[in-house]
Amino acid sequence: MTPIQKLLIVEGIDDKYVISRLLQRRKITYKHFEIRDANGIRQSLNAFSIAIKSGNYDVIGIVVDADTDLLERWQDLKNRLTKEGYKQIPQNPNPKGTIIVEPEEELPTIGIWLMPNNDKTGMLEDFIRFLVPEDDELLPIAQNQVNNIIKTGQNRFTKAHKSKAIIHTWLAWQERPGTQLGKAITYRFIKSQQYILDDGKASNFINWLQALFKE
Incomplete structure (x- = not known):
């Protein structure tokens, strides 16, 4: 071998x-x-x-x-x-x-x-965020939700893990909620078969x- x-x-x-x-x-x-x-x-x-x-x-x-x-x-x-x-x-x-x-x-x-x-x-989750298409409508909402939770002191995660909270919130709102980070790279929308992440980035x-x- x-x-x-x-x-x-x-x-x-x-x-x-x-x-x-x-x-x-x-x-x-x-x-x-x-x-x-x-x-x-x-x-x-x-x-x-x-x-x-x-x-x-x-x-x-x-x-x-x-x-x-x-x-x-x-x-x-x-x-x-x-x-x-x-x-x-x-x-x-x-x-x-x-x-x-x-x-x-x-x-x-x-x-x-x-x-x-x-x-x-x-971290890795920030890398994934960069791959989200610019016209995605859910990511800004996920970011605002996480920011609001931090602002009101309701976050149970550390601020260092804010990016993790954002990207996993965003993934939880997809057609197949809770997709793992690795699988997100090859995840496609069921109807359109478009990738949810832009690997060109x-x-x-x-x-x-x-x-x-x-x-």
Whole structure:
């Protein structure tokens, strides 16, 4: 059996399903490629460092949430890469996805994507929100509902999870309520068969994956 040579580390199962479904929708496949759900941000960062040290991979990508401090997350990743011998690390993340190659060192090619888009704080749910068509009528209502709940102090979720509340509220109002994030990528309206999400808005992310994991 050929060993896996290309690894993409993600924070959680939703990230794994969203990315898998995006690739499926674009009919993109890679050889010797694994998407690994590390089950949390700390676990993802640690798995990233361990994968580099292992010497088992030609290419290692990581997709993590920027959360509330994008620069702090970026600095953490930079520190880990510097510790492993990387020198060609940009000062700031590339808005179209970062790829780091060390031609003079025997180190794997590295790819970094900070959800949602490398230059804003946020998470996977913000990435999904970007894919909602601009003429969608329900998303603004869902946003207002969540804002009103926060304003009146009735929210049981933390403000850091506001985006999660908005996108899951929006999904709950579709023809098939409660659709998981991953399945939302390939969800179509029953009558029109139109997709509820516009994968064209994910082109920067898809292009980054293709550049990183190209055959």
